[in-house]
Amino acid sequence: METYCDRCGKPSADGGHEQCRQARALEPPRYCGRCARRMVVQVTPTGWTARCVEHGILTSA
Secondary structure (H helix, E strand, O other): OOOEOOOOOOEHHHOOOHHHHHHHOOOOOOEOOOOOOEOEEEEEOOEEEEEEOOOEEEEOO
16 A cells, blocks of 8 residues: 655655656656655666665565
């Protein structure tokens, strides 16, 4: 359940995240969708990984 935008880190319920959704089609998440913490992101030629210290790892796979 995502409560925060994973691109800008603001609450999803605020609306106005259309530009964030469009940008996320081309780039990895920067914020955890569950707690809004900034994630450690690593981009490789084959994809990306994003790590939240609280909620673990997300991958593009």
